[in-house]
Amino acid sequence: MASGRVKTAYWFILPTFAALIALKYYPAASAVYHSFFQWDGATAGRFVGLANYAQLFRDEIIHVSAVNVVKFIMGRSFLNLVFPLLAAKLVFHVRHQRAAYLYRVLLTSPIVVPSMVLLLLWKFIYHPYDGLLNQLLDAVGLGSWRRAWLGDFQTALYAVIGIGFPWVTGIGNAGFAFLIYLGGLQSIPKEIFDAAAVDGAVSLRRFFRVELPMIASQLKLILILTIINTMESYVPVMVMTGGGPGVSSMVPGLYLYESAFLYDKFGYASAIGVVMTLILLVVTYISQRSIKSYSEAES
């Protein structure tokens, strides 16, 4: 009877597996296969062996975009680790239940706004003439700081990294991070807080000695998701700067997209994708091993 039910269960999850194979595993396998071909995406390709990989390592744009994506990852990781956590901690310690609920709603509701809307809004904020940021700088007497934020080689990449201020909700997985952290803090047993209070651990000391270690697994999760998301992401750069000016804000994801859909070099784009995947696997593994959760630390 039980084995009959198990068999039935497998039948029920079969469609999911079929979709997974068709939409995830097959495209990935196809990308690996086509990375060894010179292929325009429509006609039959020509086998070129490792030529695409060799070109990738010689490509100056890849070098620049690799450095840019490292900056991007570091920037977004800092923003996603610090600010949502700060907001979660503040909301967690609000004593009034209704106020806490209200803050939670206010800080998570922007998640439902489509990210494209936010990107276009930030493009306007950064506008060199009519943008909110430059007008704000004028208003507070910092007119000398006016910039063409997205059109300046020095600031374009950082302007894209910085979208979503105050970095608690909205772009990327920041809003999601806030909820994860809040959930983590809420799951800390009350007895631990009581014991910490008895030992004199309050405020900052409690945060660093008790709360932070207890939510290490949440931090690890957000860090890994941020790294993966930022590495693959290209839409913010595409919408805001197109990788420019020059290649100052180019990232590998956008270059992959351009190589495939603009330059008809699907084989080369596949090679870029394969290398990105391998790097992501290594980085994810290192992140997993280096940050121990509380339970892992205890054992």
Add this chain to the structure above:
Amino acid sequence: MKRCVAKWLLIFLLLPAWLLAGATKSFAQQAEVVIRMYAGEYTPRARTQSDRWDPPSYLNVLAAEYKRLHPHVTIEFLPEITPQDRYETWLFTQYQAGRGPDLGNQLFSEVNRHYLKGWYVNLKPYLEQPNPYVEGNRRWADIFQPGALATGVAPDGNMYVLPTGVVGTGIYYNKDIFAKAGVEPPETWAEFMEIQRKIQAAGYIPFAFPMAGAKATTNWSLRVIQDMILDSKLPEIKGTGTPVVRTMIEGEGISQKELVRAIKNGTYSAKDPQWQEQLRLLKEWSQYWGPGYLSLDPDAAYRLFVTGRAAMLYDTSSRVKVLESDSLRQFDFGVFDFPRITQESSPYATGISAPAVGGYTGAGSFTVAATTIDKGIVDQVIDWLMFITAPQNYIPMANDLGWYSPGLISLEGIDPKLEPFIRSVENGVFRIESFYRGLTVEYADQFYRVLQEYLTGRKNMDQATDEIQRYMEQAADELIERNGWTDLLEELSR
């Protein structure tokens, strides 16, 4: 016996059913045909709250009239996709999936890049047929300007696109700012720089030049400047030694193959001081583009102009109706041609006037998807195309949009505001393609990135042209391989 009778009875009963099924099927084919059309800027839609001018709607009128003539045919208009590169990406995926629009709208240069993929119907045989919607017409091709037909010819000699939308460009200027600065529309490059200096001194942005997003303005500018600067060298680049005359047809001057040959044999080189002159002039001009031009896209540049903060804007004939209808505009505007480069500004100038930028690249560049053959509706799609290109239909449609002139021989009734642009194109377009469509799309992006670094001083002329030359040669090699130009390789090796 009974079995034999039963067998024949069965056959006689089934036979009419089989025949009826065939008739029903053909009746169903007659019953309903849906033609999916991507009409580009002609896509009809209702005015929304955010519209500052009336969007086009005349295709709805034509579709209704066509339905009256052919009740079994419905035209379904696909929503317009902008900007151009997003549209091309969408179109690529649609054609790959066999879902391309039955009647599409695509630049001839893009069609000629993709025609080998088998996406399009060869229109040449159909152009030999009479257009039933044009009285007395014996050959559909006869209603089009020769330039339109010549522009649509693919490298293999067939015709996969019918580019009938004529667009012109000009420099729009704010007459009020010009009056305040005490300047007049310039004739020469030197005058052009001088009036911009005065406009800047008067506190305005002289020129709204967008370098973010679409590369159109840079492309047009370099086409014009390069044509004038390389005027004396064009015969050598072409390889014939004879003068290269201007016509209405893009690409009729120096073809892509001739350009590739010139790159490979060194007559067209980024290390040539005469070639480099175009970059120098562009950099000289860039001081008047206002801060932040690298992050200014065409819409933002237009907004700077229409709100009276920038004095000039380089744009197409499409802006005429837009500017006239735009409630943000509080000034009178005019249009002048791109100024002529003289010896006063460059030792390479021959004094030739600026060429027109335009030609058959407006909306109305029609393609018919190869999938219409499989669907059995290709004849119907061609018929619909013949209907909309008939002058009595096309001209009102063009006037409704107000952006492009149809590439028809008979232009009776065309909006007179489009005539200056048509006239400039008739005087002859640029003879040598610039970075944007001259070689590969990848080269265009590579050139553009280096250009931005050069204009902002991050790279000097030597550094910039070293890199551009390398990219140019790579693009030339790629085109030789892609097009199978083995004859060119043999010629160069001799």
